[in-house]
Amino acid sequence: MQVKIPLPKSEKFVLSSVIQSHGWVQLPPFSKSQDNTEISFALSETPKNTITLSQKQNKLIVRSTKKLTKRQLQIVSSMIGLDKTLSPFYTLALKHRKQWVSKMGMGRFLRSESVFEDLIKLVLTTNCTWSLTKTMVNNLCQKLGEPSSNGSWVFPSAITMAKKNEAYYRNVIRTGYRSKSLAQIAKMVASGKLDVESWKDHTQPLLLKKEMLALPGVGPYVAENLLKFLGFYDGLGLDSWVRSQLQEQWNLKELPKDARIKKYYEQFSPFQGLMLWCDVTKSWLQPEKSQKFSK
Numbered sequence: 001m002q003v004k005i006p007l008p009k010s011e012k013f014v015l016s017s018v019i020q021s022h023g024w025v026q027l028p029p030f031s032k033s034q035d036n037t038e039i040s041f042a043l044s045e046t047p048k049n050t051i052t053l054s055q056k057q058n059k060l061i062v063r064s065t066k067k068l069t070k071r072q073l074q075i076v077s078s079m080i081g082l083d084k085t086l087s088p089f090y091t092l093a094l095k096h097r098k099q100w101v102s103k104m105g106m107g108r109f110l111r112s113e114s115v116f117e118d119l120i121k122l123v124l125t126t127n128c129t130w131s132l133t134k135t136m137v138n139n140l141c142q143k144l145g146e147p148s149s150n151g152s153w154v155f156p157s158a159i160t161m162a163k164k165n166e167a168y169y170r171n172v173i174r175t176g177y178r179s180k181s182l183a184q185i186a187k188m189v190a191s192g193k194l195d196v197e198s199w200k201d202h203t204q205p206l207l208l209k210k211e212m213l214a215l216p217g218v219g220p221y222v223a224e225n226l227l228k229f230l231g232f233y234d235g236l237g238l239d240s241w242v243r244s245q246l247q248e249q250w251n252l253k254e255l256p257k258d259a260r261i262k263k264y265y266e267q268f269s270p271f272q273g274l275m276l277w278c279d280v281t282k283s284w285l286q287p288e289k290s291q292k293f294s295k
Helices: 015-019 070-079 087-095 099-103 115-123 130-144 158-162 166-173 176-191 196-201 205-213 220-229 240-249 258-268 272-285
Strands: 002-006 039-043 046-056 059-064
Touching: 002 070, 015 046, 039 070, 046 070, 059 070, 087 099, 087 272, 099 272, 115 130, 115 176, 115 196, 115 220, 130 166, 158 176, 166 176, 205 220, 220 272, 240 258, 240 272, 258 272
Parallel strands: none
Antiparallel strands: 002 059, 039 046, 046 059
């Protein structure tokens, strides 16, 4: 089947910028074309149905081997940020002479089909290299997920993950100190004690952040980056890689202090974290640059 979805007329949408927005495209269930203009994946409920997205002018082209339901199309749209409005952000960027932000259609993140998947993946980016994150996510999907028709795997459900204990994650998935957090979060979600999917409709980011920070293995870095996926952009989500990118861009001899970073990005409120991310990933969208997702 093929469906054409009209793209926003009031603000520029560039699918290739979403695909390259961060490292998720290098993780299951995603695969992409070499020129970053097309992405394919499968949803967890239908791992044998490959969904491929491309863009033709002001239309999103959705192709799949089987017919998608209205709900599935909504999930697909949200995975590429079509449920977010960025016009105010682009206006602010133009005000600060950052025309390239809107020109390249930056600001939308490639997201997983569920908040649970994004949360677990973010936990697996903490205190490690990007190559180790890829290894851990691949191990998790290959051992507990279902193989998908695009040659990858779908992410395991919370119910599936909850059946495994800390030792399994430590010894089989090789997730190190994160193993206890993975087991605990999965059990909380699977039991219904924690409803992370309801976060998509949350309207109070301060309360939401407090709830996130109460979870095992979730600190400010994970919480603030997950909040950005959910449309709350004031948190910076700083880590060593972001600091090193700013050091290079600002031509500093040492890593910038967090206070200095926070002070500089205050002028972009309430989009501090989103502007920071656009600044440090701008080079990824330049053809002459090789794309890297390293930390």
